[in-house]
Structure formats: C-alpha cells, structure tokens
Amino acid sequence: MATGKLASDYEAWKKLQALYQSKRSSYVLKDLFAADPERFSKYSVEFKTSAPAVDILLDYSKNLIDTEVLAGLFALAREANVEQFRDDMFAGKHINTSEDRAVLHIALRNPPVSEGGWDIKEEGATTGVQEVLAHMKEFSEQIRSGSWKGYTGKAINTIVNIGIGGSDLGPVMVTEALKHYSQRNLQLHFVSNIDGTDLAEVLRQCDPETTLFIVASKTFTTQETITNAESAKEWFLTSAKDKAHVAKHFVALSTNTEGVTAFGISEANMFQFWDWVGGRYSFWSAIGLSIAISIGFDNFREVLNGAHEMDKHFKSTKLEENLPVILALVGIWYNDFYGAQTQALLPYDQYLHKFADYFQQGDMESNGKTVTKDGSRVDYETGPIIWGQSGTNGQHAFYQLIHQGTKLIPCDFLAPAETLNPIAGGKHHEILLSNFFAQPEALAFGKTEQQVVQELGPKQSQNAALVKSKIFEGNKPTNSILFQKLTPGTLGALVALYEHKIHVQGAIWGINSYDQMGVELGKVLAKAILKQLPDPKDVTGHDSSTTGLIHWYQAHRNK
Numbered sequence: 001m002a003t004g005k006l007a008s009d010y011e012a013w014k015k016l017q018a019l020y021q022s023k024r025s026s027y028v029l030k031d032l033f034a035a036d037p038e039r040f041s042k043y044s045v046e047f048k049t050s051a052p053a054v055d056i057l058l059d060y061s062k063n064l065i066d067t068e069v070l071a072g073l074f075a076l077a078r079e080a081n082v083e084q085f086r087d088d089m090f091a092g093k094h095i096n097t098s099e100d101r102a103v104l105h106i107a108l109r110n111p112p113v114s115e116g117g118w119d120i121k122e123e124g125a126t127t128g129v130q131e132v133l134a135h136m137k138e139f140s141e142q143i144r145s146g147s148w149k150g151y152t153g154k155a156i157n158t159i160v161n162i163g164i165g166g167s168d169l170g171p172v173m174v175t176e177a178l179k180h181y182s183q184r185n186l187q188l189h190f191v192s193n194i195d196g197t198d199l200a201e202v203l204r205q206c207d208p209e210t211t212l213f214i215v216a217s218k219t220f221t222t223q224e225t226i227t228n229a230e231s232a233k234e235w236f237l238t239s240a241k242d243k244a245h246v247a248k249h250f251v252a253l254s255t256n257t258e259g260v261t262a263f264g265i266s267e268a269n270m271f272q273f274w275d276w277v278g279g280r281y282s283f284w285s286a287i288g289l290s291i292a293i294s295i296g297f298d299n300f301r302e303v304l305n306g307a308h309e310m311d312k313h314f315k316s317t318k319l320e321e322n323l324p325v326i327l328a329l330v331g332i333w334y335n336d337f338y339g340a341q342t343q344a345l346l347p348y349d350q351y352l353h354k355f356a357d358y359f360q361q362g363d364m365e366s367n368g369k370t371v372t373k374d375g376s377r378v379d380y381e382t383g384p385i386i387w388g389q390s391g392t393n394g395q396h397a398f399y400q401l402i403h404q405g406t407k408l409i410p411c412d413f414l415a416p417a418e419t420l421n422p423i424a425g426g427k428h429h430e431i432l433l434s435n436f437f438a439q440p441e442a443l444a445f446g447k448t449e450q451q452v453v454q455e456l457g458p459k460q461s462q463n464a465a466l467v468k469s470k471i472f473e474g475n476k477p478t479n480s481i482l483f484q485k486l487t488p489g490t491l492g493a494l495v496a497l498y499e500h501k502i503h504v505q506g507a508i509w510g511i512n513s514y515d516q517m518g519v520e521l522g523k524v525l526a527k528a529i530l531k532q533l534p535d536p537k538d539v540t541g542h543d544s545s546t547t548g549l550i551h552w553y554q555a556h557r558n559k
C-alpha cells in the first residue's frame with residue numbers, strides 16, 4: 001500500500017530536482033528534435049485492442065524531457081511503489097484510507113468471471129455488478145422500445161437525470177461524447193444546480209405523461225439532488241395526482257436503499273451500487289443509466305469494455321510503455337519541478353466538448369489535497385488546475401496565453417483520425433486536423449529570428465526592436481493523442497487512461513485521491529447556515545464576514 005511518504009523524500013525526486021536545476025536550459029525542444037531524428041518513434045506509444053477495436057497513439061515527444069529525465073521519472077514511480085499501489089487497487093485493498101474503503105471502479109467494467117474477468121472479493125464487485133447491469137439492460141431496452149409506459153399509457157420520450165457532481169458530470173460528458181450513437185427521439189436533460197432555474201427551465205420542456213426522472217445520488221442525501229427530486233415529484237403529481245404513478249416515472253440510482261424508499265421510490269425501481277465506487281468514478285455503475293438509455297445497452301457495455309482494456313494495459317504493461325503512467329510522470333515533471341499550475345485538455349472533437357469539465361472533478365477533487373496519507377503536509381504541488389475547451393474554439397479564445405504568456409501550460413491535444421461527421425467530403429475534418437497538428441508544432445518551436453526576418457523582408461528587418469518583438473521562443477510542451485474514431489470503446493479507454501493517470505500521480509504524491517473532505521465540510525456548513533437564515537437572531541457562530549454577509553442578505557431579501 002502507498003505509505004503516504006512525502007514524494008520529496010524519495011531519492012529519485014531529489015535527483016530530478018538536481019537535474020532540473022543543472023540542466024533545465026538544455027531542455028529545448030528545437031535542439032532536442034534536431035539532435036535526434038528518432039525522437040518521435042522513441043517517445044510515442046500505441047495502445048491497440050481488437051475487441052472492442054481501439055487504437056490510440058500517444059506522442060509525448062514534444063515534452064521538455066530527455067532519456068535522463070525519463071529514467072528519473074520512472075525511477076520515481078518505482079520508488080513510490082506505483083506498481084504495488086496499482087495492484088492493491090485491483091485487489092480491492094482499502095486504499096481509500098480515510099474512509100476505509102476499497103476503490104473499485106475497475107470492477108464495474110470487469111467482464112463476468114466466466115468470461116475472463118477478475119474475481120474481486122468485495123461485496124457486489126463480482127456478481128452484484130453483473131446483476132445491476134442486467135437490470136440496466138432490461139430497463140433501458142424497455143424505455144428505448146417504448147414498452148415502458150407512463151401513467152396515461154404513453155411511451156417515455158423525455159429523460160431527466162437529477163444529480164450533481166459525479167452523479168451528473170459523467171453522464172453529461174458521455175452522452176454528449178456519444179451523441180452520434182444516441183436514439184434521437186429520446187430527449188435527454190440534466191438538472192444539477194440547486195438554483196431553481198435549472199429545474200424550472202427543464203420542466204418547461206417536459207410533459208409529465210411522457211417524462212422519466214432518474215434520481216442519481218450515491219448517498220441520496222445530497223441537498224441539491226433531493227430538493228430537485230422533491231420539486232420534480234411535486235410538479236409531476238400536480239398532473240398525475242395519484243402517488244402510485246410515481247413508480248412509472250421515477251427511478252433511483254444509489255447505494256442508499258433506505259433513503260430511496262423514504263423518498264417514495266420502490267426498491268424495484270432502484271439501481272444499486274456500492275460504497276467502493278467514488279462519485280467521480282461512477283458513470284460506469286448504475287449512475288450510467290441515462291447513458292445506457294441514450295445510446296443503448298450494447299454501446300454502454302462497449303464503453304465499459306474499452307475501459308477494461310485500458311485497465312488491463314495499466315495493470316500489466318511495464319511502466320516505460322504504460323500510457324497512464326507516462327502521462328502521469330510527464331505531468332509531475334511540470335507540476336512539481338517547473339512549477340506549472342495547470343494542465344489543459346484540448347480535444348479536437350466537438351463531441352468531447354465536456355471532456356475537460358468532466359476531468360475538472362475527476363482530477364481536481366481527487367488530487368486537490370495538501371496532506372499525505374500519513375498526515376504530513378506536502379512541500380510540493382499536488383493536483384493541477386484542469387481546464388480546456390474543444391478545438392478550434394479555444395484557439396480563438398485563450399491559446400494566445402498558452403503560446404506567449406508567462407505561464408507554462410502543459411497541454412494534451414486529442415483528436416480522432418476519422419470523424420463521425422465527414423460533411424463536405426471530409427473538408428471540415430481536414431481543416432480541423434491541420435489545426436490539431438499546427439498548434440503543438442507552433443507551441444513547441446515558436447518563431448525564430450530567421451523566420452521573422454524572412455517574413456518582414458530586408459527593409460523592415462532593419463528595425464531590430466520590431467524583429468525582436470516578433471520572435472517567440474516556443475518550447476511549450478504538449479502531448480498529442482490521436483485515436484482512430486470516437487467509438488464507445490475508445491471513449492471508455494480514454495477516460496480510463498486519465499483516471500489511471502490521476503491514480504499514479506496521487507500515489508507518487510502520497511495523498512489519498514479517493515476522498516473529498518473539503519467538499520464535505522462545505523456541505524455541512526451550508527446545512528447549519530440554512531437553519532439560521534429565517535431569523536437574524538439565529539445567526540451565530542460565524543466570523544464577522546460571514547455574519548455580515550448573511551445579515552445583509554436577510555435585510556435585502558424580498559420575503
């Protein structure tokens with residue numbers, strides 16, 4: 001098990017620090033490429049599987065690394081026991097130490113043991129998963145075929161997923177990413193925010209006779225979700241009148257049977273999962289019901305299968321060829337030695353426009369920690385700020401800062417070789433991909449004096465200041481990830497790739513990537529404050545700022 005040791009105490013860490021200090025000026029992409037014509041083939045690796053057919057190329061050659069840096073990074077992974085910690089996760093050990101839980105989202109995409117899956121000895125992890133998947137298959141097929149009827153005998157044509165955080169972001173991202181495979185006569189909506197506007201605007205588009213509400217909440221205690229679900233039920237009953245009709249229009253995805261039944265949803269309409277599924281790793285579980293309804297169960301299973309292939313790769317490939325490990329280590333090089341604060345995810349595929357949003361929770365909630373598992377305060381940076389947008393939109397918005405700003409922003413570029421929408425004879429995709437190739441090239445190599453002089457011509461080049469102002473150094477690092485096509489299997493593999501990257505980084509930093517105590521404290525405080533809001537006299541126990549703000553609100557609200 002990862003010990004919670006400070007990463008900065010590892011010998012390999014110290015060596016990397018020394019390397020960075022003494023040789024940083026030699027990590028210049030222009031020179032590194034000039035010196036080694038084999039750099040691309042040396043620093044790229046392909047992940048290829050046949051069932052499902054997934055083909056992903058990771059090119060990490062445009063990074064500020066050489067063989068020595070890489071050797072140091074792999075040594076760090078070994079010294080931090082990354083392999084052991086990975087195996088502990090797969091074995092169901094309780095690596096989420098603060099909550100004493102296993103971390104087994106990998107079990108959710110595990111095929112049945114009879115089909116070669118791992119046998120994981122944790123409640124539900126082997127047979128339970130298959131049972132819930134069978135329930136999801138049956139139910140999603142009933143909705144898609146129209147055989148599930150609403151209270152007036154009409155088929156369902158609108159699905160509203162009510163959930164927040166992991167119970168929202170995963171289904172949102174995946175249903176967007178795989179929209180191409182969706183059943184287009186089913187309208188999908190997601191309500192997450194407690195702000196009544198979110199629910200109100202969605203309900204305007206719904207007909208109670210043909211709407212299915214999916215209440216998605218691991219704990220079934222999350223204030224936003226329960227409040228939204230109660231209000232949705234009230235809205236529904238205004239038309240349906242009879243509470244017995246709720247059974248046809250509300251289902252729940254949760255670990256909390258008691259909470260679900262207390263809400264008025266019967267156990268038969270509940271899709272179970274387990275406490276070893278972290279919210280931000282949960283769309284592989286029952287939380288993915290809206291995905292299965294949208295794209296069909298077989299496609300949903302392909303998402304799981306693609307992820308399972310990546311799990312196998314992560315588990316059995318040596319570190320030097322292991323995609324998640326490579327991404328994690330290169331990320332650590334910038335995060336901890338160069339002091340980069342962020343990591344941009346830039347998919348050149350419009351279907352992936354929610355990919356960065358999704359990993360904002362996945363990465364930042366996992367690795368936004370300052371204390372290691374043994375309680376020491378870290379003296380290095382942990383989780384980066386994750387952000388991004390789909391290309392080429394980002395190019396016309398924030399790329400300038402990546403190109404020439406003072407901050408180092410390592411970027412991952414992702415793109416499919418084949419588009420799902422080859423309109424205008426494939427012209428759009430060629431233009432899109434020319435940008436996908438051009439941006440990392442420009443970031444890496446910038447614009448040299450020679451290029452500027454050539455561009456300006458002999459006369460204007462006399463102006464030294466002008467020439468100087470137009471040169472830019474480049475040397476901005478990127479990873480490029482090319483994949484064949486955005487299929488369900490490929491999406492599953494890509495998401496698992498980033499999940500495991502997060503796991504490896506957390507292991508090296510010695511932190512618990514699987515709890516979220518900061519978020520939980522905010523929830524507790526909000527509940528306490530809610531009770532004090534009716535009467536200013538009740539506002540006690542806060543600092544003067546919080547008290548002042550609450551009092552101002554109380555004086556200004558329109559009650």
Ligand SMILES: O=P(O)(O)OC[C@H]1O[C@H](O)[C@H](O)[C@@H](O)[C@@H]1O
Nearest residue numbers: 165166167217218219222279519
């Ligand atoms: O699924 P729920 O129990 O409603 O939780 C929803 C979300 O709550 C919090 O924000 C947690 O930090 C998230 O990890 C979780 O996904």
